[in-house]
Amino acid sequence: MIDIIPYGNSALLINFEQKIDAKIHHLVKGYFNSISNLDEVTYQIPAYCSITVIFDSQKTDFESLKQKIEKLEINSNETYPDARTIEIPVCYEKEYAPDLESLSKDINLNPQDIITQHTSVTYDVYMMGFLPGFPYLGELPKALECKRKSTPRKQVKAGSVAIAGNQTGIYPTDAPGGWQLIGQTPLKIFNALDENAFLIKMGDKVKFKSISSETFKTLQQNGK
Amino acid sequence: MANDLTLTFLQAGLQTTLQDKGRAGLQYLGVPVGGALDITSAAMANHLVGNEKNVPVLEITMTGPEILFDSDALIALTGAPFELYCDDKLVENNTAIYLKSGSILKFGKLKSGCRAYLAVAGEWNAKKWKDSVSPLLQVPEATPDSIIKKGTKLKINSAFLNKTGSWDKNKHTPILSNRVRLRVKPGPEFDSISRIAIAKFFGQGHEISKDANRMGYRLTTNLTNPEDRSEMISSGIIPGTIQITGSGQPIILLKDAQTTGGYPRIANIINEDLDQLAQLKPGDEVWFSIA
Numbered sequence: 001m002i003d004i005i006p007y008g009n010s011a012l013l014i015n016f017e018q019k020i021d022a023k024i025h026h027l028v029k030g031y032f033n034s035i036s037n038l039d040e041v042t043y044q045i046p047a048y049c050s051i052t053v054i055f056d057s058q059k060t061d062f063e064s065l066k067q068k069i070e071k072l073e074i075n076s077n078e079t080y081p082d083a084r085t086i087e088i089p090v091c092y093e094k095e096y097a098p099d100l101e102s103l104s105k106d107i108n109l110n111p112q113d114i115i116t117q118h119t120s121v122t123y124d125v126y127m128m129g130f131l132p133g134f135p136y137l138g139e140l141p142k143a144l145e146c147k148r149k150s151t152p153r154k155q156v157k158a159g160s161v162a163i164a165g166n167q168t169g170i171y172p173t174d175a176p177g178g179w180q181l182i183g184q185t186p187l188k189i190f191n192a193l194d195e196n197a198f199l200i201k202m203g204d205k206v207k208f209k210s211i212s213s214e215t216f217k218t219l220q221q222n223g224k
Numbered sequence: 225m226a227n228d229l230t231l232t233f234l235q236a237g238l239q240t241t242l243q244d245k246g247r248a249g250l251q252y253l254g255v256p257v258g259g260a261l262d263i264t265s266a267a268m269a270n271h272l273v274g275n276e277k278n279v280p281v282l283e284i285t286m287t288g289p290e291i292l293f294d295s296d297a298l299i300a301l302t303g304a305p306f307e308l309y310c311d312d313k314l315v316e317n318n319t320a321i322y323l324k325s326g327s328i329l330k331f332g333k334l335k336s337g338c339r340a341y342l343a344v345a346g347e348w349n350a351k352k353w354k355d356s357v358s359p360l361l362q363v364p365e366a367t368p369d370s371i372i373k374k375g376t377k378l379k380i381n382s383a384f385l386n387k388t389g390s391w392d393k394n395k396h397t398p399i400l401s402n403r404v405r406l407r408v409k410p411g412p413e414f415d416s417i418s419r420i421a422i423a424k425f426f427g428q429g430h431e432i433s434k435d436a437n438r439m440g441y442r443l444t445t446n447l448t449n450p451e452d453r454s455e456m457i458s459s460g461i462i463p464g465t466i467q468i469t470g471s472g473q474p475i476i477l478l479k480d481a482q483t484t485g486g487y488p489r490i491a492n493i494i495n496e497d498l499d500q501l502a503q504l505k506p507g508d509e510v511w512f513s514i515a
Binding site for chain 1: 248249250251252253254255256257353354360362363365366409411412457458459460461462464465482483484492493494495496515
C-alpha cells in the first residue's frame with residue numbers, strides 16, 4: 001500500500017498510489033499527523049500522494065525509521081474531526097477575474113455556470129507548496145478542468161483565485177503564475193505580520209462563496 | 225562589557241542577506257527551509273568571534289558590501305576569500321579582527337568561491353519571523369532587517385570584550401575550486417530516467433548557468449530524452465535535489481527553493497557536499513558521482 005524509499009542521506013520518501021484522489025489525501029494526512037509525533041523527524045513535506053520525511057541522522061537511520069512508519073496503523077476512512085471548513089469570499093466580477101471570459105470560450109461553459117460550479121464543491125486542501133501559504137485544492141468539478149495559460153503572467157495579485165488541470169488554488173502573495181484567474185478574495189490568506197500567518201493549512205476544507213464588488217471593497221477595507 | 229554598535233551599509237553588494245540556520249517545520253505550509261548555504265563557513269565565522277554557531281551572519285555573494293562601524297567591533301570573514309580592506313588597509317580572511325570605532329570595511333576582489341560569511345561578535349537586533357532571520361523571497365516584510373540595501377542600518381549589542389578567550393586556532397579554510405565533484409545518492413525517479421540521460425549525467429562535467437541563485441542552479445547541459453514516463457505528480461523537494469526539466473535540463477535545488485516540484489528527481493547531493501555546492505558560481509563546472 002505504501003512504498004518507502006531513501007531520499008538523499010537524511011530523508012525518506014513515502015509514496016502512495018500515484019494519483020490525485022481524496023481517499024489517498026486522507027491517508028497522507030493520517031500518516032503526516034502520526035509522523036509529526038516522532039522525535040527523530042525534523043520536518044515533513046506532505047504532497048498529493050507522497051510525504052517527504054526529513055530525519056535527524058544522529059537519532060535514527062533510514063531502515064529504523066522505515067520500519068517504524070510501516071508499523072503505524074492509519075485508517076483512511078477516518079473523518080478527521082479537527083478538519084476545519086473555511087469559507088472564502090470571492091468576487092468573480094470582470095475586474096477581479098481577468099481570465100474568466102477567455103476560459104468560458106475554451107471550456108465552452110458560460111461565466112455564470114463556471115461560478116456556480118466553482119462554488120458548488122467543498123474542496124480538500126491536498127497540499128501546500130509553490131509559495132508560502134499556497135493551497136492546492138481538489139477536486140475541481142470535471143466541467144472546469146482546463147489548461148494553464150500558455151504564457152505565465154509575470155505578476156499575479158495576492159488573493160487571486162485560480163484554476164488549472166483539476167485543481168484550484170489561491171495566490172497568497174503577489175507572484176508570477178500560469179493558472180487561469182477566475183476571481184479574487186479580499187481575505188489575506190497569508191499574512192506574515194499576523195501571529196496566525198496562515199489562514200489555511202494542509203488538511204483543512206475550503207468552500208468558495210460569490211460576493212459582489214461592493215462587498216469585496218468593504219471586506220478589503222475592514223482588513224478581514 | 226557591552227556596547228551598542230550600528231553597522232551602516234554604504235554599499236550593499238550584489239546580494240547580501242542576514243542568515244542563520246533557517247526554519248525547519250513549516251514546509252507543510254509551503255515555506256522553504258532557508259538559512260546560510262555554506263553552514264560550515266557560517267559556523268566558523270561565529271566561532272572565530274566567540275558567538276554561538278546559530279547567531280545570524282551576513283551572507284555575501286560575489287560582490288561585497290561597504291560597511292561603516294560606529295563603535296569598536298570584533299569581526300571575522302570566512303567562506304569564499306575576498307580581498308578585504310579596513311580603512312584601505314588589507315586585512316586577513318579566516319581570522320578574528322578588531323575594528324576601531326569609525327572603521328570602514330570594504331570588499332575588493334573575490335578570489336575564489338561564491339559566498340563569504342561575516343560574523344560580528346555580539347547579539348544582532350534583527351527582526352525574526354518564525355524563529356529565524358533568514359529572508360523569504362516573496363515576503364520581504366517578514367524579516368525587514370535581513371535583506372541588505374544601500375543605507376541599511378543594523379544594530380548589534382556587541383559584547384565581545386568578555387569572550388576573546390574562546391578563539392580557536394583550528395581554522396576552517398575551505399579549498400575552493402571552479403571545478404568540483406559532488407557525491408550524490410540516486411533520486412526517487414532515478415529508475416524511470418533513460419539510460420542515455422543517466423550516462424550523460426555522470427559521464428561529463430556540467431556548467432553552472434547564469435540562472436543561479438539561492439533557489440537553485442540551472443546547469444547548461446541538455447540530457448536528451450530525459451524521461452520515459454508521462455507527467456509526474458508534484459512531490460517534496462529538499463536542498464540538494466537535482467531535477468530534470470521536460471526539456472532535459474538539470475536543476476540543482478538549494479535552500480530557498482519551493483518545497484514541492486513536478487519534475488523527475490534524478491539524484492540528491494549528499495549533505496556533506498552541500499557546503500561545496502554553495503560555493504559554485506556561474507561558469508563553474510560540476511561532476512557527479514554516486515556516493
